[in-house]
Amino acid sequence: MAKRRVDVVEEPSGATSGLDVTTDRLDLELLTKDELIDMLSGQVDAGVNLAFPGKALTRRMARKVRPRVQRTVAKYSTGSEADRARNVLIEGDNLQTLVTLYRDRGRIDLILADPPYNTGGDFRYNDRWDTDPNDDGLGDLVRADDRARHTKWMKFMYPRLQMMREMLKPQGVLAICIDHRELFHLGQMLDELFGSSNRLAIINWEKIVSPKNHDHGVSTATEYVLVYAKDEERASTGKLKHSDATASSYVNPDDDPRGAWSPSDSTLMGAATHAGQVYGIQNPFTGRLHYPQEGRCWRNERAKMRAGVEEWGHAYEDRDLDDGKSLALVLKGARNPLTECAHVMRVAVPFLEGGQQGFLTGNCPEIVEGRCCDGGHAGDERSAAIGLRTHRGAVGAMYVNLGVDPRFLAHTDHHRAKRPAAEPDHC
DSSP: OOBOOOOOOOOTTOOBOSSOOOOBHHHHHHSOHHHHHHHHHHHHOSSOOOBOTTHHHHHTHHHHOOOOOOOOOGGGOOSOHHHHHHOOOOOSOHHHHHHHGGGGTTOEEEEEEOOOOOOSSSOEEOGGGGTOTTOOOOOEEOOTTOTTHHHHHHHHHHHHHHHHHHHEEEEEEEEEEEOTTTHHHHHHHHHHHHOGGGEEEEEEEESOOSOOOOSSSOOOOEEEEEEEESSTTTOOOOOOOOOHHHHTTOBOTTOOTTOOEEEEEOEEEOTTTOGGGOOOEEOTTTOOEEOOOTTEEESSOHHHHHHHHHTTTOOEEEEOOSSSSSOEEEETTOOOTTTTOSSOOOOSSOOOGGGOOOOOTTOOOSSOEEOOSSSOOTTOGGGOEEEEEEETTEEEEEEEEOSOOHHHHTTOGGGGSOOOOOOTTOO
8 A cells, every 4th residue: 555655844823734644545545536526626726725634534534423322311301292302402422413413414504513712721632533533532631732732623623514514404504602712723614614605704702891810912802703604695694683772873854664774884994905985975965075084995886875975866977086086976067176165065955953954855865964973963074974874674775974963853844845956056
């Protein structure tokens, strides 16, 4: 039996790049056709490939695990016979349990997993599992100074992640907890097994509210939940009900048929890589030019931003204002607001009392008057910005903040008078 030797010096991370530190021809002969195709596809793929010592063995480990015979412990059972038939609590090794439940593969809606975090005191690994995953030994505690600790953890996790994916329905979801020690290795394995396109979220939560008394640098008070779908297009996740405090921030001053809404930011970080989405948008009522904050760009593409402001009945055009940005969206026929209008464009209808402005009758434009989303105050020029109209349970429409709190408008019916077009030729 011919063997090919590969000498590898393992780094402290335990992971290596390139081909697996494999084994021999016999290992390849034991792989199924599909496993061989997957392995070879991974090596020729132009993307990022995950490799670690013993991966070839690990990929087929679950196939070698024997199912276990389940024994019911009556004193731990509760409920009617029908209830007990629908629920089961199993004590045992989780890989052996998953293999035992393999008959139910493709029938699970949600899996919540809380694996060992590999802290140096919470995880054991039996080296004999590499050749016999049915060995009953618990193995030795994997210490924090073990140079192969990450490799051992990945060999432990990989077959379990394989089985979890097999257990899920096509629309099923896996949520798995982890901290900073193995976050990146876990994410790489999940990306490989589920596909990065099926990554629904990486949720971070603050596990400790009070300050940690660390004396060696940054305090790590956050853990993570990685959420993956078996098929992102078929998965459906629910939403938590808003708290009373959050719900009270949603108002409906313009009788939006979609319900109450609240303003939110319409920009995101990325100006350096999305220069085409950094430009000025002229306020249809004041003539002021609004830009994303420094380092940020508009969240939505130009066509959607333009459609939103034009819902107020003003035609817009793209124009170079020589401001070092992309073409600005300005009122068609208007003068250059940077050079020819000293402060504010005069419009046909003056501001209503208290600086409040009216809504279009019977219409709820995507861009609407609203309170600022950055904590500014009505009348504060800094607070006049463009943002998103966010409804309870839905996000996507836009509003333009003109320095007016929408809650003011709920008390005055005359604010619903239709606004005539602006007069862009006068300053």
